[in-house]
Each structure stands twice: as structure tokens, then as C-alpha cells.
Amino acid sequence: MLLSTIFAVLFYLATAFLVVGLAYKIRLYARTPAPLKIPTTPAPVTQTGVVLRMFREVAFFESLFKSNKWTWLFGWVFHFAMLLVVLRHLRYFTEPVWSWVNLIQPFGKYAGFAMLAGLLALWARRFLVERVRYISGPSDHLMLMLLVGIAASGLMMKYVVHTDIVALKAFALGLIYFNWQPLPADPVLILHLSLVLILMFVFPISKLLHAPGVFFSPSRNQVDNPREKRHLAPWAAALDSEPNGGE
Amino acid sequence: MADYETIPINTLFEIPKLNPGVMKESSPFVAAPAHQEALGFPGELVDNWQEKAIEKLGELLEKSRALRVYMDGCVKCGACTDKCHYFLGTGDPKNMPVARQDLLRKIYRRYFTFSGKYFPKLVGAEDLTKEVLDDWYSYFHQCSQCRRCSVYCPYGIDTAEISMAAREIMDHIGKGQKYCNEILGKVHKIGNNLGLPEKALINTLEDLEEDIEDETGVKVRIPVNEKGADILLVTPSADFFAEPHIDGLIGYAKVFHQAGASWTVSSYASEAANFAMFIGSYEQMKLVAERIRKAAQDLGVKRIIFGECGHAWRVAYSFMNTLAGPFDFLDPAYPVPQHICEYTWDLIQKDKLTLDKSANDHMTLTFHDSCNVARGSRMGDTPGGQFEIPRAIIKAVCNNFVDMAPDTIKEGTFCCGGGGGLLTDDLMEIRTKGASPRMTALQEVVKDSGVTHMAAICAICKTQFAKIMPTYGIGMDRIVSLHQLVSNAIVLDVPPEDEVEAETNEDVATA
Numbered sequence: 169m170l171l172s173t174i175f176a177v178l179f180y181l182a183t184a185f186l187v188v189g190l191a192y193k194i195r196l197y198a199r200t201p202a203p204l205k206i207p208t209t210p211a212p213v214t215q216t217g218v219v220l221r222m223f224r225e226v227a228f229f230e231s232l233f234k235s236n237k238w239t240w241l242f243g244w245v246f247h248f249a250m251l252l253v254v255l256r257h258l259r260y261f262t263e264p265v266w267s268w269v270n271l272i273q274p275f276g277k278y279a280g281f282a283m284l285a286g287l288l289a290l291w292a293r294r295f296l297v298e299r300v301r302y303i304s305g306p307s308d309h310l311m312l313m314l315l316v317g318i319a320a321s322g323l324m325m326k327y328v329v330h331t332d333i334v335a336l337k338a339f340a341l342g343l344i345y346f347n348w349q350p351l352p353a354d355p356v357l358i359l360h361l362s363l364v365l366i367l368m369f370v371f372p373i374s375k376l377l378h379a380p381g382v383f384f385s386p387s388r389n390q391v392d393n394p395r396e397k398r399h400l401a402p403w404a405a406a407l408d409s410e411p412n413g414g415e
Numbered sequence: 416m417a418d419y420e421t422i423p424i425n426t427l428f429e430i431p432k433l434n435p436g437v438m439k440e441s442s443p444f445v446a447a448p449a450h451q452e453a454l455g456f457p458g459e460l461v462d463n464w465q466e467k468a469i470e471k472l473g474e475l476l477e478k479s480r481a482l483r484v485y486m487d488g489c490v491k492c493g494a495c496t497d498k499c500h501y502f503l504g505t506g507d508p509k510n511m512p513v514a515r516q517d518l519l520r521k522i523y524r525r526y527f528t529f530s531g532k533y534f535p536k537l538v539g540a541e542d543l544t545k546e547v548l549d550d551w552y553s554y555f556h557q558c559s560q561c562r563r564c565s566v567y568c569p570y571g572i573d574t575a576e577i578s579m580a581a582r583e584i585m586d587h588i589g590k591g592q593k594y595c596n597e598i599l600g601k602v603h604k605i606g607n608n609l610g611l612p613e614k615a616l617i618n619t620l621e622d623l624e625e626d627i628e629d630e631t632g633v634k635v636r637i638p639v640n641e642k643g644a645d646i647l648l649v650t651p652s653a654d655f656f657a658e659p660h661i662d663g664l665i666g667y668a669k670v671f672h673q674a675g676a677s678w679t680v681s682s683y684a685s686e687a688a689n690f691a692m693f694i695g696s697y698e699q700m701k702l703v704a705e706r707i708r709k710a711a712q713d714l715g716v717k718r719i720i721f722g723e724c725g726h727a728w729r730v731a732y733s734f735m736n737t738l739a740g741p742f743d744f745l746d747p748a749y750p751v752p753q754h755i756c757e758y759t760w761d762l763i764q765k766d767k768l769t770l771d772k773s774a775n776d777h778m779t780l781t782f783h784d785s786c787n788v789a790r791g792s793r794m795g796d797t798p799g800g801q802f803e804i805p806r807a808i809i810k811a812v813c814n815n816f817v818d819m820a821p822d823t824i825k826e827g828t829f830c831c832g833g834g835g836g837l838l839t840d841d842l843m844e845i846r847t848k849g850a851s852p853r854m855t856a857l858q859e860v861v862k863d864s865g866v867t868h869m870a871a872i873c874a875i876c877k878t879q880f881a882k883i884m885p886t887y888g889i890g891m892d893r894i895v896s897l898h899q900l901v902s903n904a905i906v907l908d909v910p911p912e913d914e915v916e917a918e919t920n921e922d923v924a925t926a
Contacts, residue, residue, distance in 0.1 A: 200480040205733045208565045210798035235494035235567035300493035305539040373529045381488035386481045387571035394733045395750045398740045
């Protein structure tokens with residue numbers, strides 16, 4: 169029961185840290201003014217166009233595709249396999265399981281392999297490509313190690329040493345409804361959950377901030393209309409009231 | 416003299432092996448106290464520079480969303496690593512955009528993030544030391560702020576924003592760059608980068624009018640400070656004297672002449688360039704932009720048109736309305752400002768210019784998209800007009816046009832190597848090496864398609880190419896102004912002496 173209590177507490181803490189940390193960062197990004205119009209052109213000239221540009225960026229990694237087809241392939245496969253895997257995991261937090269979660273279950277089951285393959289390929293680049301090796305720091309390797317660990321331990325449980333999934337689901341639902349249930353003391357599961365906890369704590373204080381950050385990137389989210397509409401940041405507007413050379 | 420004087424042309428897109436530190440010693444002359452103080456910066460490196468630098472970085476993080484997001488967002492994916500012309504030309508890993516950014520990012524992490532404060536080794540955070548400052552001074556002056564890396568970054572991280580911030584920090588601790596800061600002082604005092612005073616400007620342009628008349632037999636005017644003119648032309652001051660820039664200026668004058676337009680140059684705002692962008696100073700940039708506003712108001716013009724200049728057009732198109740607007744005193748029928756290419760293309764489309772393409776038959780042209788026009792601005796109403804309009808003009812005035820390799824033009828264009836405040840003799844080595852991707856692409860079309868000349872619409876590009884092309888075995892006269900081609904092709908007619916008014920448009924067009 170001690171193990172269950174520790175993990176329950178850690179999951180509450182990690183969730184709080186993740187939510188508060190991300191909210192803090194997002195608020196900071198949103199409230200920091202962008203003094204000048206700097207979309208990388210050619211850029212959309214309407215707000216709708218910007219929404220489409222951002223969608224292409226987030227859903228298809230458009231810019232990365234322009235840059236390097238291999239990095240794009242590995243990166244895209246990893247991210248979308250992970251998305252499927254995460255969505256598939258909703259079945260452990262919902263009762264009854266939502267029908268669309270059931271629908272993706274067959275794909276989600278195998279997406280774990282694609283996720284792992286993508287991660288390993290991305291990691292290999294950090295050793296094999298001289299330029300990427302040069303820019304990779306310890307945290308970059310550790311981050312990949314963490315994600316590989318999560319994916320591998322998950323696949324282990326799915327395909328090699330099954331855990332007591334019914335008890336695990338009871339534990340998860342217990343967390344949500346504040347009706348704590350015991351966590352199966354299965355080493356692979358404990359490893360899997362521990363790594364996930366680390367990921368949750370690391371997210372708001374690491375480069376994983378690229379996920380919310382991309383939406384705030386002025387070179388991607390600004391409308392190209394500086395001649396039509398005057399763009400003015402509050403701190404820059406304050407300079408306007410100072411006397412200048414004009415009449 | 417130096418070992419870079421004979422540079423072999425690379426196979427296109429050959430990515431160099433890393434050569435750490437090879438460009439470490441390449442740094443520009445430091446601004447003298449007088450140049451610094453004229454802009455309100457400390458004359459020399461202040462005693463508590465570390466503290467001041469970190470304080471300034473903190474201030475900039477508050478003021479710029481781009482800087483804040485870009486400091487956090489990089490995942491070191493490597494997408495940008497082979498995109499910078501200075502990296503491709505030197506192999507110095509600190510010229511890879513991500514590594515250049517990291518020079519500032521490691522300081523940001525150390526002083527502004529949890530992980531960097533407590534786990535510096537893990538996340539590559541470092542104390543701000545003299546060595547770091549030296550690296551900043553070298554490598555943030557090996558970025559031409561061309562934004563090519565920002566095209567390929569999955570988060571749109573724009574190294575230009577980061578090098579601007581770094582230069583702004585260095586200015587504020589007393590380590591500014593001589594070239595940019597000295598020039599800005601001249602603009603504030605005299606009105607242009609050259610320090611060309613009103614009298615000299617008027618004389619120069621009168622001489623130029625005579626030259627045009629001698630050559631064409633037509634009196635084409637280049638008015639200065641003409642109150643009540645409809646159009647204020649703001650053009651880089653290099654257009655007044657340098658080659659091939661001046662041939663472009665003659666082209667603008669002929670276009671205005673044929674359109675029967677009433678126009679003028681201002682001596683007070685006789686400079687389109689705004690070098691304050693290079694040093695990342697919003698305040699300085701605003702002061703320079705306000706000169707243009709004041710000139711337009713004093714002369715009572717209805718429209719503002721910019722001549723051929725890359726970063727000037729970025730500042731004009733993207734920033735001027737913000738910096739010195741609103742321009743509600745101008746004629747709302749026209750965008751503020753307009754590019755000379757927009758103006759000329761409009762006349763061509765309306766069939767108001769008589770053009771003899773055969774006048775350019777001795778040349779086969781290619782077009783160099785200037786980086787700041789390509790990735791920091793637009794022309795016309797639709798995205799990409801900045802690529803289509805200049806090409807449309809060239810095709811309207813020349814019979815022979817060939818584009819360079821697709822990955823080296825339009826949004827993927829390579830900087831000339833001299834942008835971003837690097838167009839100074841003390842940076843000749845990096846300028847020469849940084850030009851190699853563009854030169855390689857040019858060589859290819861020279862060999863394969865018989866290209867003889869390259870047209871550009873930027874004063875910096877033109878100066879840079881005229882200077883470095885001989886190193887790559889191409890004559891310095893092979894770089895031409897776009898409006899020089901227009902100038903060659905345009906058929907002038909002789910209006911009655913006293914009738915250079917807009918009303919004569921019809922007669923002029925049907926000549």
C-alpha cells in the first residue's frame with residue numbers, strides 16, 4: 169500500500185506541476201508583446217491563412233519537410249505514433265471507454281513500435297550526423313533515453329510480460345475519483361510509470377516547451393498585413409507619446 | 416594576400432566538414448567611444464558588463480515574445496544546421512544557426528531557467544565570461560540576419576531576432592560595432608549613410624541629369640526637396656554614386672519621367688537603409704524611420720516609394736507603419752510605402768511604358784532574390800509577390816532570363832554574404848566565404864545556360880557582389896540593378912519643356 173500511496177501522491181504532484189508550469193509558461197508567452205511584424209514571408213495575408221499555416225506546421229511539420237526529409241520522416245512518425253499511443257491510453261482513464269478510443273485501439277497497439285523506431289532513428293542521428301552530434305547536449309540524449317524507456321517498457325507490458333491491467337485501471341480511476349486503489353507491484357509497470365512521472369515534471373522546464381511554443385512563434389503566427397494595419401506593442405506605443413522630429 | 420583569394424566553386428550543396436573555431440578570430444572593428452555615445456550607448460566596455468548584459472537580456476525577454484519563445488523552443492533537431500551560407504562557406508560549427516543561437520541560449524538558461532540554474536552541465540548552461548562575450552562579438556557579427564534558417568525551423572526560430580538581441584546587449588555594455596554605429600550617427604546628423612550633405616547631393620544629381628541628357632537627348636529630372644511633389648522617393652544613398660546602383664537610379668528617374676509623375680528626393684531623408692535593424696535597436700530604428708515621416712510631411716507629398724534596397728524594404732514594408740505611423744496624411748489610394756518595383760510593374764501592366772526588350776539582348780539575366788525582400792517583406796497583393804513582380808519586370812524588359820537552382824532562389828535564396836551590417840572591409844574574409852553558395856548557384860547557370868549578368872534589388876547585394884565576384888572568377892560588372900535593365904529598355908519621348916505633369920500620362924503612354 170505504501171507503493172500505491174507514493175505513486176498516487178506523485179501523480180497528483182506531477183499533474184499539478186505540469187498544469188501549473190505549462191499555464192505559467194503559456195501565460196508568459198501570451199503576455200510578452202511582439203513589437204514588430206516578423207512573419208517569415210511569403211506569409212498568409214489573412215487570419216484564416218495563418219490558422220492554416222499553423223495547422224500545416226503542427227500536423228505535417230511543413231518547415232521540417234522543407235529542410236530534411238529524413239529528420240522529417242523520423243520526427244513525424246515518432247510524434248504521431250506517440251499521439252496515437254497517448255490517445256489509446258485514454259482507455260485506462262475512462263469507464264465506459266469512449267467509442268472512438270476503442271476505434272483507434274487496433275492502430276494504437278502497433279503505434280508503440282513506430283514510436284520507438286522513430287525515437288531510435290532520431291537518436292541515431294545524434295551519433296551519426298556530425299553536425300547533429302555537435303549540437304547535442306547531455307539533456308538531448310537523456311530526453312531521448314527517457315522517451316525510449318517509456319516506449320520500450322510500455323511495449324514490454326503489451327507484448328512480453330503483461331501486467332494486471334484491470335488493477336491498473338482501477339488505480340487510475342481511483343486517482344481521478346479520489347477513491348484510491350492498490351497499484352500492481354510489477355517492476356516493468358513501476359519503471360514505466362516512474363519514467364512518465366519524470367517526463368511530466370520535466371515538460372514545463374525543458375525543451376519540451378516547443379509544443380506550446382510553436383503556437384506563439386511570431387514568424388509563423390503573424391498575418392502579413394503591416395501596411396494595411398498598424399501593429400503596435402504597448403511598450404512601443406509609450407515611445408510614440410514622446411516628442412519626436414515630426415510636426 | 417589572404418588564403419581565401421582563390422576559392423574553388425563547390426558542388427552545389429556540398430555540406431562542409433566541421434572545422435571548429437576556424438572563424439573565431441573574424442570580428443569587426445569595435446565602435447569608438449564617439450560612435451557609441453552619439454547613439455546613447457556607453458563609450459567602452461563598462462566595468463560591471465556581466466551584470467548589465469544579463470539585466471539587458473532580462474529586459475529584452477520582457478519586451479520580445481520572439482526572443483522568449485525562441486530561447487525556450489529549440490529541440491536541437493538539426494534542421495537549420497546546413498542552411499546558413501556562412502556555415503556552408505566556412506565549416507565553422509558556430510555558424511550553424513542553432514549553435515549561433517546557443518551562444519545566447521546558454522546564458523539565458525544559466526540565469527533565467529530552473530534547469531540552467533541548478534543543472535547547468537546537463538542543459539549546456541554557462542556563465543557569462545569574457546570568452547563568451549568574445550564569441551558573441553565574433554559570431555553574432557557572422558550572421559547577416561537573412562532569415563534563411565527560419566524558413567526551415569519547425570518552430571520558425573529566427574536567428575536574426577537572436578543576433579539582433581545579442582548586438583543590442585553588446586551595444587548597451589559598450590561593445591558596439593564600428594561600421595553600423597558610425598553610419599547611424601551620420602544618418603542622425605546628415606540624413607544618409609554616406610554623410611553626403613544637401614549641397615553635395617543636389618550637385619551630384621544635377622550632374623546625373625546632365626549625363627542622362629547627354630546620353631539620351633532627353634531632359635530627365637531628378638528633383639531634390641521639391642515641395643508639393645506627389646511622390647517622395649526614398650532610396651539607398653549608394654544609388655547616388657555607386658556602380659551599378661546609380662544605373663538603377665537613372666532607371667527610376669526614367670520611369671517617373673515616362674509616367675509624367677511629379678516626384679522628389681529629400682535631402683533630410685536621403686537614405687532608405689535603416690541600419691538600426693542590424694543592431695536590434697527599436698529606438699534607433701524609430702528615429703531613422705521618423706526622418707522619412709518628417710520629410711514626407713514637410714514636402715507635402717501624397718505617396719512614399721522606396722528604391723532598390725533589401726533590408727530597407729523590410730523595415731519600410733514591415734516596420735515603418737509601426738515605427739513612424741500612422742501615415743494617414745498620405746493619399747489612401749496607395750499602400751504606404753510602395754516599392755519602386757510595384758510602381759514600375761503597375762505602369763507596365765497598364766501599358767504606360769514603351770519598352771524595347773532588344774536593348775538588353777546582349778545579356779542573359781538571372782535574378783538574385785535579396786534575403787530581406789524574400790523572407791521579410793512582400794510586394795503586391797498576394798504572398799510571393801516579392802518573387803513574381805521583379806521577375807515579371809525583368810521578363811518585360813529582357814528577352815533572356817534564366818532562374819538559378821530552385822533551392823537557391825525565392826524563399827530559399829542565399830544572402831549575398833554582406834548583409835546585416837557585415838558590408839565592411841574588416842569582415843572581408845567572412846563576406847567572401849559567405850558568398851560561396853550564391854556564387855556556386857550563379858556559376859551553374861553561367862555554365863549551363865549562358866547567363867551573363869545577375870540582377871539584384873538591394874544596395875548591399877550590389878556592392879557586395881561587385882566586390883567579391885572577381886574572387887570567384889566573375890567580372891564585377893556582371894551584377895546589375897533591376898531598374899538598370901528597365902533603363903536600357905525604356906523608350907523615352909521628349910515632352911514639351913513645361914509639361915511634365917501627371918495630366919500628360921495619356922500622350923506619353925501612346926508615344
